[in-house]
Amino acid sequence: xxxxxxxxxxxxxxxxxxxxxxxxxxxxxxxxxxxxxxxxxxxxxxxxxxxxxxxxxxxxxxxxxxxxxxxxxxxxxxxxxx
Numbered sequence: 364x365x366x367x368x369x370x371x372x373x374x375x376x377x378x379x380x381x382x383x384x385x386x387x388x389x390x391x392x393x394x395x396x397x398x399x400x401x402x403x404x405x406x407x408x409x410x411x412x413x414x415x416x417x418x419x420x421x422x423x424x425x426x427x428x429x430x431x432x433x434x435x436x437x438x439x440x441x442x443x444x445x
Contacts, residue, residue: 400416
């Protein structure tokens with residue numbers, strides 16, 4: 364039998380996760396600090412809700428609060444119009 368996913372996966376007790384109601388800033392902080400590539404999103408009961416990745420955020424509208432000014436960068440702006 365070959366190498367399995369279980370053989371190379373991050374154990375559940377070491378896997379960083381994020382809650383659906385946590386902020387994007389918190390998710391980025393966890394990714395930065397843990398050097399993770401993604402974060403499983405889990406509910407209060409520990410059930411899998413989805414996956415957060417930094418690239419996923421870049422495929423949607425971004426809202427950045429810069430010193431009180433809300434700036435909306437849409438994907439088409441990020442892909443060449445800037």
